[in-house]
Amino acid sequence: MIEIDGITKTYGAMTAVDAVSMTVETGTITVIVGTSGSGKTTLLRMINRLEEPSAGEVRINGEATHSLKPHILRRRIGYAIQGHGLFPHHTVGRNIGAVPELLNWPKDKIRARVDELLELFSMDPDAFRDRYPAELSGGQQQRVGVARALASRPDLLLMDEPFGALDPIIRTRAQEDLRRIQQRLGSTIMLVTHDMEEAIRLGDRVAVMDGGKLVQHGTPAEIIAAPATEFVADMVGDVERPLRLLSLIPAGEVVEEGTANGEALPASASLRDALSACLWTGREAVPIERDGAAAGRVTLAAIRARAEAHG
Amino acid sequence: MIQDRVAGTVSPPGVLFAMLGVAALLTPFMTLAANRIVAGEGVMAWAVAAPALVAPGLLAVAAGLLLGVPAGKPWLRLFGSVLGLSGLLWLLMQGAPALLDGEGGYARVSPAIGFWLLLVILSLLLADTLTALAPGPWMRLGFLAVASAVLGVVLWSGALADLSVMQEFSSRRDAFLREALRHLGLAFGSLATATVIGFPLGILCHRRAGLRGAILPVLSFLQTIPSLAMFGLMIPILGWVGDAVPGAQDLGIAGIGFAPAFLALVLYSLLPVVGNTAAGLAAAPPAALEAARGMGMTPLQRLLRVELPLGLPIILTGLRIVLVQNIGLAVIAGLIGGGGFGTFVFQGLNQTATDLILLGALPTVALALAAAIVMDALVDLTRRTPKGTP
Amino acid sequence: MSIGWSLRPILALFLLVLVLRPEWFAPMLAPLAPEGGPVIYERASLLSLSLSHLALVAAASAAAVVVAVTLAILVTRPSGAAFRPVSRTVANMGQTFPPVAVLALAVPALGFGAGPTLVALFLYGLLPIFENAVTGLSNLPPATMEAARGIGLNRWQRLVRVELPLALPVILTGVRLSVVIAMGTATIGSTVAARTLGEVIIAGLLTNNTAYVVQGGLVVGLFAVLIYDAMVQLERRLAARVGL
Numbered sequence: 001m002i003e004i005d006g007i008t009k010t011y012g013a014m015t016a017v018d019a020v021s022m023t024v025e026t027g028t029i030t031v032i033v034g035t036s037g038s039g040k041t042t043l044l045r046m047i048n049r050l051e052e053p054s055a056g057e058v059r060i061n062g063e064a065t066h067s068l069k070p071h072i073l074r075r076r077i078g079y080a081i082q083g084h085g086l087f088p089h090h091t092v093g094r095n096i097g098a099v100p101e102l103l104n105w106p107k108d109k110i111r112a113r114v115d116e117l118l119e120l121f122s123m124d125p126d127a128f129r130d131r132y133p134a135e136l137s138g139g140q141q142q143r144v145g146v147a148r149a150l151a152s153r154p155d156l157l158l159m160d161e162p163f164g165a166l167d168p169i170i171r172t173r174a175q176e177d178l179r180r181i182q183q184r185l186g187s188t189i190m191l192v193t194h195d196m197e198e199a200i201r202l203g204d205r206v207a208v209m210d211g212g213k214l215v216q217h218g219t220p221a222e223i224i225a226a227p228a229t230e231f232v233a234d235m236v237g238d239v240e241r242p243l244r245l246l247s248l249i250p251a252g253e254v255v256e257e258g259t260a261n262g263e264a265l266p267a268s269a270s271l272r273d274a275l276s277a278c279l280w281t282g283r284e285a286v287p288i289e290r291d292g293a294a295a296g297r298v299t300l301a302a303i304r305a306r307a308e309a310h311g
Numbered sequence: 312m313i314q315d316r317v318a319g320t321v322s323p324p325g326v327l328f329a330m331l332g333v334a335a336l337l338t339p340f341m342t343l344a345a346n347r348i349v350a351g352e353g354v355m356a357w358a359v360a361a362p363a364l365v366a367p368g369l370l371a372v373a374a375g376l377l378l379g380v381p382a383g384k385p386w387l388r389l390f391g392s393v394l395g396l397s398g399l400l401w402l403l404m405q406g407a408p409a410l411l412d413g414e415g416g417y418a419r420v421s422p423a424i425g426f427w428l429l430l431v432i433l434s435l436l437l438a439d440t441l442t443a444l445a446p447g448p449w450m451r452l453g454f455l456a457v458a459s460a461v462l463g464v465v466l467w468s469g470a471l472a473d474l475s476v477m478q479e480f481s482s483r484r485d486a487f488l489r490e491a492l493r494h495l496g497l498a499f500g501s502l503a504t505a506t507v508i509g510f511p512l513g514i515l516c517h518r519r520a521g522l523r524g525a526i527l528p529v530l531s532f533l534q535t536i537p538s539l540a541m542f543g544l545m546i547p548i549l550g551w552v553g554d555a556v557p558g559a560q561d562l563g564i565a566g567i568g569f570a571p572a573f574l575a576l577v578l579y580s581l582l583p584v585v586g587n588t589a590a591g592l593a594a595a596p597p598a599a600l601e602a603a604r605g606m607g608m609t610p611l612q613r614l615l616r617v618e619l620p621l622g623l624p625i626i627l628t629g630l631r632i633v634l635v636q637n638i639g640l641a642v643i644a645g646l647i648g649g650g651g652f653g654t655f656v657f658q659g660l661n662q663t664a665t666d667l668i669l670l671g672a673l674p675t676v677a678l679a680l681a682a683a684i685v686m687d688a689l690v691d692l693t694r695r696t697p698k699g700t701p
Numbered sequence: 702m703s704i705g706w707s708l709r710p711i712l713a714l715f716l717l718v719l720v721l722r723p724e725w726f727a728p729m730l731a732p733l734a735p736e737g738g739p740v741i742y743e744r745a746s747l748l749s750l751s752l753s754h755l756a757l758v759a760a761a762s763a764a765a766v767v768v769a770v771t772l773a774i775l776v777t778r779p780s781g782a783a784f785r786p787v788s789r790t791v792a793n794m795g796q797t798f799p800p801v802a803v804l805a806l807a808v809p810a811l812g813f814g815a816g817p818t819l820v821a822l823f824l825y826g827l828l829p830i831f832e833n834a835v836t837g838l839s840n841l842p843p844a845t846m847e848a849a850r851g852i853g854l855n856r857w858q859r860l861v862r863v864e865l866p867l868a869l870p871v872i873l874t875g876v877r878l879s880v881v882i883a884m885g886t887a888t889i890g891s892t893v894a895a896r897t898l899g900e901v902i903i904a905g906l907l908t909n910n911t912a913y914v915v916q917g918g919l920v921v922g923l924f925a926v927l928i929y930d931a932m933v934q935l936e937r938r939l940a941a942r943v944g945l
């Protein structure tokens with residue numbers, strides 16, 4: 001558990017982060033979202049003390065971060081940044097093994113961990129271990145960057161716009177990958193982004209920052225359904241709000257008895273997918289299947305009713 | 312259309328070199344003088360020795376120039392340039408004893424304008440082919456080693472002993488060795504000293520922008536001061552130190568000699584060392600440094616594991632500049648009693664003895680070239696990242 | 702890398718006095734001169750030596766600029782492209798030849814006097830200018846070059862109106878390097894009997910008169926520093942205008 005307690009950062013007369021408090025549960029993803037200058041990156045960098053807080057404290061599993069030397073603290077916290085920050089003169093293997101090397105792990109243990117992580121990120125260890133970052137695609141570099149941050153099994157992984165340099169198509173893949181790996185490893189992640197869509201897709205909890213203050217902290221559904229301020233509502237985007245909401249509800253929740261024409265959707269597909277299938281083919285309803293067997297249908301009317309319930 | 316076809320099969324530089332080479336063959340190849348001071352008489356390449364002895368050399372030079380003409384065959388052209396250079400060497404080896412025969416003990420033979428022109432032209436051909444082959448660092452070092460070995464064997468074997476520059480050498484063998492060591496001591500010693508001082512200074516300049524802004528301009532102005540003035544201005548300064556500081560003179564610190572030359576060279580070396588160290592350390596990508604900090608590297612670990620390895624090629628480039636520059640500048644030491652090859656150059660200029668000038672200038676040039684090739688190869692070898700990495 | 706506005710006029714004034722009224726410094730230099738020996742160099746006026754020195758540098762550099770830039774233009778045209786690799790190698794390796802050695806090697810071919818100095822200064826000066834001019838002419842913004850073609854400039858017009866003005870700051874950096882080296886090599890030129898400020902230093906070295914050495918060293922050093930500084934200023938102005 002990460003407890004952030006009244007943490008503040010001032011630069012002269014300017015307050016970048018203003019008495020932010022929040023708690024991050026172990027094994028969850030918390031996404032800090034805000035515009036540039038909102039203090040979100042400063043908040044993140046105060047957690048591994050790349051910035052020293054002016055006031056307040058951070059506790060990781062009950063232990064205050066200021067009780068450790070900064071570089072010792074940072075070795076326990078994974079850190080992945082925009083543009084990956086890989087060492088261009090080290091191979092992929094050495095990059096991933098960088099923190100274990102700093103922690104003086106034995107060589108064979110480092111090597112095993114590197115291979116394990118490469119496999120986890122769907123990169124063949126024999127093919128990639130000895131390559132240099134410049135020989136990888138942008139998506140591969142980004143994955144190596146995240147793998148490096150995870151290498152020493154840190155208590156916490158901090159990510160600062162980790163997907164910022166990727167083009168939109170790969171970005172979605174990278175986000176899915178991160179979700180999958182996080183669930184598999186049970187990692188605790190704090191991720192900074194300016195992209196609300198990304199926050200909603202990835203976060204168990206979303207923290208919205210504005211002008212150095214934490215203006216709302218809740219589940220994606222809460223943020224979308226009840227924006228705390230005008231600013232949050234703007235971030236979510238009034239027009240797309242129902243759609244964002246629909247994308248969070250599985251079709252299985254509103255399935256009803258009956259049949260419909262056309263190709264069936266799985267029950268785990270979101271209502272947004274069901275809506276677009278209806279609109280795309282001009283149908284009033286789509287069939288839903290669960291584990292390959294027909295489970296009923298979702299109608300346009302039911303989707304609308306669900307969207308309006310929160311509107 | 313015919314022009315296009317010809318252009319595709321013929322290397323334009325090769326044609327130019329062949330034409331210049333033929334013209335150079337029509338100038339005197341060697342000079343025969345009655346003694347070491349008087350001006351000599353030019354001898355054409357085909358007349359330096361008996362026709363049977365000259366013919367292989369002339370043929371090799373001509374064939375070499377001709378082999379340089381076809382385009383797109385770098386190895387053939389390389390062979391041509393080496394063949395041509397061997398031809399030149401052959402002609403010198405045959406010509407020197409033949410011309411001296413029966414001319415009396417004071418007579419001197421030396422290479423003349425034709426030889427030097429052909430040497431330059433064939434070296435240009437060699438450079439052109441080597442540029443096209445783009446050899447890697449190890450191969451370049453290999454070429455240098457082979458060339459040095461061949462030159463060493465030829466000089467050591469005495470095959471060129473009849474040339475007047477070699478006669479100057481043999482009458483000063485001990486002095487030559489002494490001054491060569493002195494020259495190397497000046498060049499490498501000042502490089503080492505400047506590195507010891509300049510490297511930490513460069514790290515400081517990298518860490519503190521204010522210091523950088525104060526130090527680098529001063530060093531670059533030092534570098535603009537003409538060498539003779541710099542060497543000269545060291546004399547009163549070190550003279551004063553020698554007089555004022557007890558024990559300094561016992562260490563060899565005095566206004567004249569090795570010390571002022573050494574100090575001047577160190578001062579000239581500081582800018583490339585400090586400037587390139589600072590620039591090299593700044594070359595690491597900011598994101599990689601941020602990541603290094605974020606993963607818990609201490610400042611020393613960041614320096615040793617990230618900044619230095621990534622900056623090494625740039626730092627070594629600075630050392631290359633210093634080494635090549637100091638090998639050249641150390642010649643000036645000859646003017647203030649600091650020794651080195653400059654001793655021969657300036658003695659030669661005083662006595663208008665061309666061969667003595669050559670005895671000082673040629674080794675200096677060879678040393679500077681070799682240093683440049685070795686250092687360039689080292690710079691390439693320390694590029695740890697594959698090609699195309701920023 | 703400027704001396705700063707305050708220091709510049711002071712250094713210039715100091716240099717002017719050193720050249721025009723060297724006797725004013727006699728009291729300061731006297732301790733450096735041998736007992737009873739002359740303090741101020743009087744075999745030739747420092748002014749005439751300075752002018753001769755600067756003229757030598759100017760003539761050699763001007764010739765080097767004309768030839769080097771012409772060669773650079775030629776090898777950066779499609780028809781001269783075949784010569785480009787070898788010319789770059791020569792420029793690179795040529796600069797490893799020590800200037801003093803070039804000067805010394807010019808003597809056997811050309812005898813003593815201003816001639817070999819001029820030739821050595823010229824030959825050595827070619828290389829940095831050529832190297833920078835080739836770099837400058839090869840790294841022009843492609844969009845600008847495309848636009849120049851697009852508005853219908855012919856090859857000559859593109860060269861004169863677009864390429865050369867854009868490459869000028871880089872070329873000038875080469876000229877500055879070249880002039881700095883020329884100032885230094887011209888000083889050594891007095892060992893081959895060229896009339897330059899080096900004469901004062903050499904005379905001091907030969908007669909153990911440190912006063913001469915310091916006088917000559919200061920004058921030539923100040924000239925070099927001030928000329929270097931002026932050229933840096935000029936480059937900055939031009940670079941700012943071109944928007945680099």
